[in-house]
Amino acid sequence: MANKEETTKVENILTRQDAKIPEGPLAEKWSNYKAHQKLVNPANKRRLDIIVVGTGLAGASAAASLAELGFNVLNFCIQDSPRRAHSIAAQGGINAAKNYQNDGDSVYRLFYDTIKGGDYRAREANVYRLAEVSNNIIDQCVAQGVPFARDYGGLLDNRSFGGAQVSRTFYAKGQTGQQLLLGAYSALSRQVGKGTVKLYARYEMLDVVIIDGRARGIIARNLVTGKVERFFAHAVVVGTGGYGNTFFLSTNAMASNGSAAIQMYKKGAYFANPAFAQIHPTCIPVHGDYQSKLTLMSESLRNDGRIWVPKKKEDAEAIRAGRLKPTDLKEEDRDYYLERRYPAFGNLVPRDVASRAAKERCDAGFGVGNTGLAVYLDFSEAIDRLGENVVRARYGNLFQMYEKIVDDNPYKTPMMIYPAIHYTMGGIWVDYELQTSVKGLFCIGEANFSDHGANRLGASALMQGLADGYFVLPYTIQNYLADQIRVPRISTDSKEFDEAEKAINDRINKIMSIQGKYSVDHLHRELGLIMWDYVGMGRTAEGLKIGLEKIAQVRKDFWTNVYVPGNADNLNVELEKALRLADFIETGDLMARDALLREESCGGHFREEYQTPEGEALRDDDKFAYVSCWKYKGEGQEPELVKEPLDYEFIVRQQRNYKA
Amino acid sequence: MEKSLNLTLKVWRQAGPKAKGSFETYKVENISTDASFLEMIDILNEKLIGDHKEPIAFDHDCREGICGMCSMYINGHPHGPDGEITTCQLHMRNFSDGETITIEPWRSAAFPVIKDLMVDRSAYDKIIQAGGYVSINTGGTPDANAIPISKVNADEAMDAASCIGCGACAAACKNGSAMLFVSAKVSQLALLPQGRVEAAHRAKAMIAKMDELGFGNCTNTGACEAECPKNVSISHIARMNREFLGAKFKD
Ligand SMILES: Cc1cc2nc3c(=O)[nH]c(=O)nc-3n(C[C@H](O)[C@H](O)[C@H](O)COP(=O)(O)OP(=O)(O)OC[C@H]3O[C@@H](n4cnc5c(N)ncnc54)[C@H](O)[C@@H]3O)c2cc1C
Ligand code: SF4
Numbered sequence: 028m029a030n031k032e033e034t035t036k037v038e039n040i041l042t043r044q045d046a047k048i049p050e051g052p053l054a055e056k057w058s059n060y061k062a063h064q065k066l067v068n069p070a071n072k073r074r075l076d077i078i079v080v081g082t083g084l085a086g087a088s089a090a091a092s093l094a095e096l097g098f099n100v101l102n103f104c105i106q107d108s109p110r111r112a113h114s115i116a117a118q119g120g121i122n123a124a125k126n127y128q129n130d131g132d133s134v135y136r137l138f139y140d141t142i143k144g145g146d147y148r149a150r151e152a153n154v155y156r157l158a159e160v161s162n163n164i165i166d167q168c169v170a171q172g173v174p175f176a177r178d179y180g181g182l183l184d185n186r187s188f189g190g191a192q193v194s195r196t197f198y199a200k201g202q203t204g205q206q207l208l209l210g211a212y213s214a215l216s217r218q219v220g221k222g223t224v225k226l227y228a229r230y231e232m233l234d235v236v237i238i239d240g241r242a243r244g245i246i247a248r249n250l251v252t253g254k255v256e257r258f259f260a261h262a263v264v265v266g267t268g269g270y271g272n273t274f275f276l277s278t279n280a281m282a283s284n285g286s287a288a289i290q291m292y293k294k295g296a297y298f299a300n301p302a303f304a305q306i307h308p309t310c311i312p313v314h315g316d317y318q319s320k321l322t323l324m325s326e327s328l329r330n331d332g333r334i335w336v337p338k339k340k341e342d343a344e345a346i347r348a349g350r351l352k353p354t355d356l357k358e359e360d361r362d363y364y365l366e367r368r369y370p371a372f373g374n375l376v377p378r379d380v381a382s383r384a385a386k387e388r389c390d391a392g393f394g395v396g397n398t399g400l401a402v403y404l405d406f407s408e409a410i411d412r413l414g415e416n417v418v419r420a421r422y423g424n425l426f427q428m429y430e431k432i433v434d435d436n437p438y439k440t441p442m443m444i445y446p447a448i449h450y451t452m453g454g455i456w457v458d459y460e461l462q463t464s465v466k467g468l469f470c471i472g473e474a475n476f477s478d479h480g481a482n483r484l485g486a487s488a489l490m491q492g493l494a495d496g497y498f499v500l501p502y503t504i505q506n507y508l509a510d511q512i513r514v515p516r517i518s519t520d521s522k523e524f525d526e527a528e529k530a531i532n533d534r535i536n537k538i539m540s541i542q543g544k545y546s547v548d549h550l551h552r553e554l555g556l557i558m559w560d561y562v563g564m565g566r567t568a569e570g571l572k573i574g575l576e577k578i579a580q581v582r583k584d585f586w587t588n589v590y591v592p593g594n595a596d597n598l599n600v601e602l603e604k605a606l607r608l609a610d611f612i613e614t615g616d617l618m619a620r621d622a623l624l625r626e627e628s629c630g631g632h633f634r635e636e637y638q639t640p641e642g643e644a645l646r647d648d649d650k651f652a653y654v655s656c657w658k659y660k661g662e663g664q665e666p667e668l669v670k671e672p673l674d675y676e677f678i679v680r681q682q683r684n685y686k687a
Numbered sequence: 688m689e690k691s692l693n694l695t696l697k698v699w700r701q702a703g704p705k706a707k708g709s710f711e712t713y714k715v716e717n718i719s720t721d722a723s724f725l726e727m728i729d730i731l732n733e734k735l736i737g738d739h740k741e742p743i744a745f746d747h748d749c750r751e752g753i754c755g756m757c758s759m760y761i762n763g764h765p766h767g768p769d770g771e772i773t774t775c776q777l778h779m780r781n782f783s784d785g786e787t788i789t790i791e792p793w794r795s796a797a798f799p800v801i802k803d804l805m806v807d808r809s810a811y812d813k814i815i816q817a818g819g820y821v822s823i824n825t826g827g828t829p830d831a832n833a834i835p836i837s838k839v840n841a842d843e844a845m846d847a848a849s850c851i852g853c854g855a856c857a858a859a860c861k862n863g864s865a866m867l868f869v870s871a872k873v874s875q876l877a878l879l880p881q882g883r884v885e886a887a888h889r890a891k892a893m894i895a896k897m898d899e900l901g902f903g904n905c906t907n908t909g910a911c912e913a914e915c916p917k918n919v920s921i922s923h924i925a926r927m928n929r930e931f932l933g934a935k936f937k938d
């Protein structure tokens with residue numbers, strides 16, 4: 028351990044040992060790990076408390092599984108019920124290497140596709156483990172009663188997602204996240220009924236409490252009473268989701284936030300690859316300045332929908348002006364630009380590629396919709412080929428959702444879509460055991476940085492969340508807890524809890540006392556626009572520097588001029604939002620900083636200075652084949668960069684090619 | 688085509704669970720027909736904040752009809768006048784210029800008001816905790832394709848499983864019954880071989896919990912089905928009754 032301190036201090040390099048990557052061949056690492064890790068015996072489990080923050084796929088599956096093993100679990104969420112975590116909104120599906128379609132899938136292929144899809148910026152050992160446990164997830168969910176789609180023979184059906192040439196995606200209509208989450212929620216509810224999990228709904232974690240260098244609890248606010256409360260545990264697990272809402276408008280739910288990540292970061296956990304955020308190509312375009320969020324149209328639609336814009340600028344102009352309808356345009360006047368540019372993958376290229384291609388066409392003047400910031404997703408060919416009923420059975424709820432928002436019937440006229448921020452690959456750095464750089468503090472699901480590198484493939488977030496919660500963390504946390512069995516429950520009257528609670532109350536009081544002139548949403552929208560313009564799909568050094576300055580201005584406006592009505596010792600939604608916004612500002616800063624540092628393009632991170640002559644992302648493996656980890660150095664200080672080199676042992680890096 | 692509306696809103700305001708509530712009247716102007724209902728409330732709230740007044744508290748999260756968090760009673764209908772959708776999916780094009788809209792929280796004995804339009808629906812969680820699951824632990828489950836399930840049953844289970852736990856069924860019911868919600872879960876699991884094993888016991892445990900929590904009896908008025916944003920069918924109530932009677936019979 029003394030050694031680790033030395034290396035990180037002197038060279039700012041995290042080694043393979045720091046990341047706790049097991050020795051041995053790729054396919055044996057996880058089995059070897061499990062064979063040699065320390066376990067906690069049943070009698071001792073009862074004496075150990077674990078806090079799990081979050082009830083999404085990651086949090087709920089972890090809380091349920093840990094309680095089944097015999098630990099005492101305290102489980103927190105912001106919503107009124109654990110079943111409403113943002114995972115509920117996932118539409119398209121979940122990947123697994125079952126090879127039920129006999130189309131050549133395997134654990135290795137899922138591993139390879141994920142590494143390649145992530146543009147070679149993920150850790151090999153973690154991704155391989157993910158692919159390995161993917162099959163257990165499907166078994167688990169079916170046993171819980173998750174009603175996955177089936178074919179007439181009664182066996183499970185699959186669909187295809189971007190970045191893969193096999194059909195490995197399991198789905199439940201367009202509501203896969205809902206069904207998986209309800210499965211995890213039912214397992215969680217069973218444990219709550221048994222008294223092994225104590226549930227704290229409408230609670231928001233505001234800080235993690237560190238005692239003698241180890242995470243020992245959290246401070247959380249009861250959102251109904253406004254009371255700030257203390258909770259002790261032997262270990263803290265955070266599964267609070269991603270920070271996409273830094274952009275204000277995103278496909279995330281309204282309460283999705285990055286605050287827990289910033290709290291952990293400020294307590295010593297590294298924030299890894301903050302710049303890696305995913306812009307999803309198929310979302311309903313922005314329609315007005317009152318807009319509160321963006322709605323995703325699942326990637327699964329690209330199985331049957333074809334993306335196009337007019338071939339001629341004058342047609343695009345006529346459509347924008349309302350003089351021409353898309354259905355009026357003849358086949359030869361349409362540009363199916365994904366099929367044209369990427370014949371091998373066509374409409375099923377990965378998200379980053381599809382998003383950039385849409386932006387390129389719109390920037391060049393071929394966009395449609397009254398803003399010109401939209402492209403078509405057209406089902407007419409699929410409806411001709413399969414019939415409207417089949418299309419309805421596959422995507423009915425998505426079509427209904429679209430029609431309710433846009434007031435247009437997608438069976439009759441093509442959908443309009445445009446990219447929007449959707450997912451964050453970056454997050455809190457964790458080692459192979461999902462432990463952060465703070466002992467006893469674990470991070471799971473979208474909140475951590477693992478597995479997806481610089482770009483996540485569709486249907487892989489659900490897989491990762493459930494892998495972490497059901498099949499990885501319940502093992503790895505025991506390796507830590509085995510040494511903690513003699514630690515008695517610590518009183519929350521200790522000075523560390525006092526200090527943490529006081530710091531939170533000071534922060535709340537400070538925000539309440541500003542009484543300035545800007546509403547929280549006003550400032551958040553401003554931050555969002557800055558992020559979209561300068562830290563969005565096309566980044567440049569110059570733009571990022573401007574972005575950083577503008578973010579600093581929002582920070583200043585917030586801390587001197589925000590207005591929060593009401594008081595703090597009561598239910599106060601504006602205060603909740605203000606606390607989250609304060610952290611989004613810090614996240615935005617980290618994202619821009621990280622994007623500026625990374626002088627290459629990879630996955631969702633596109634620096635305009637670094638592209639091939641055809642406009643594809645140009646990686647620089649010599650200089651940037653590492654995870655950039657940011658270490659907090661104190662208020663107003665520049666964070667410090669720590670690198671985890673990604674020295675691949677098993678895969679040879681190539682330029683991603685979806686053309687041939 | 689996008690138009691704009693001027694509206695009068697009568698909104699239920701209640702400072703806390705024990706406070707006495709009342710309707711307040713607000714005017715909103717220039718609301719785009721393309722805005723969602725909740726975006727219209729956002730606009731009103733921004734205005735209230737600008738006037739240094741407390742914004743209206745309401746529950747919402749996903750804003751796309753899937754989390755089940757939004758819960759407004761609009762012009763006498765849970766989730767408003769448009770069919771098959773939640774409050775957050777309701778758009779202003781369903782209203783006309785000059786209209787007065789009345790907005791209330793869910794009103795049901797088992798869902799006490801927390802503040803303004805927010806209610807406490809934890810009773811639904813408690814019903815699930817009483818038996819809305821298959822009693823298996825993580826790991827050691829058979830291969831997912833080991834037991835074929837007929838597509839018909841799988842699809843019907845999926846329809847039942849579409850319930851978002853919003854509470855509109857109990858809010859719509861004059862008896863305050865939660866039967867549609869409970870039956871959706873019982874039915875989903877009874878239709879699948881994995882859940883079949885405990886079906887009778889599950890129905891019994893969940894119904895007992897529902898009664899204990901103060902929900903009313905079902906008298907087949909069908910109001911729940913009519914207001915359910917996810918089209919959950921009352922045929923599930925019949926299936927649950929069969930399971931329940933089966934369980935009673937075995938006792
Ligand atoms: C519209 C949409 C569609 C998607 N579709 C797919 C798909 O088809 N396939 C796929 O693989 N992925 C999909 N994704 C991505 C995937 O849904 C998410 O990455 C994943 O569900 C995240 O799960 P999670 O458990 O990490 O976090 P979440 O589900 O976001 O859960 C976060 C939990 O943390 C709680 N929380 C947060 N902060 C605090 C705090 N401070 N205190 C207390 N509790 C807190 C919340 O209440 C919640 O319970 C989709 C995402 C979106 C937005
Ligand atoms: S049955 Fe329908 S109305 Fe009742 S909780 Fe479920 S979705 Fe809501």
Ligand code: FES
Nearest residue numbers: 748750755757775
């Ligand atoms: S806010 Fe999620 S269903 Fe309405």
